[in-house]
Amino acid sequence: MSNGTKNDFIKIPRDLWKDEYCTLSVTAKWLYICLNELEQRFNNQVEGKYFYHSDQQLCDITGMSINVVKRAKKELRRYAMGLVYMDTNPPKKKDDNKFRSTIFRLLR
Numbered sequence: 001m002s003n004g005t006k007n008d009f010i011k012i013p014r015d016l017w018k019d020e021y022c023t024l025s026v027t028a029k030w031l032y033i034c035l036n037e038l039e040q041r042f043n044n045q046v047e048g049k050y051f052y053h054s055d056q057q058l059c060d061i062t063g064m065s066i067n068v069v070k071r072a073k074k075e076l077r078r079y080a081m082g083l084v085y086m087d088t089n090p091p092k093k094k095d096d097n098k099f100r101s102t103i104f105r106l107l108r
Helices: 026-042 055-062 066-079
Strands: 051-053 084-089 101-106
Touching (some): 026 051, 026 101, 051 055, 055 066, 055 101
Antiparallel strands (some): 084 101
């Protein structure tokens, strides 16, 4: 058994498996776990509790398709409001979806 370092583990709140959130799909829970890891990584480097990623970046991180990521985000917005805050950062130009991203803040 190897000796783990501080960066080998992430904290995941047990609330994710409580009755209130037990109906969340596996993909929504996986997205939350990935967001949790990103928050722990980026909040150590950036002042403030918010971070952002595009849907395509989340696809690359989670291994899910774009449609699955969008459904999981929608599910987290609807049913897990106590776990995560999301807001859409509109694109800078009207037709430029490349800059469209979601701002995240984990509440637990």
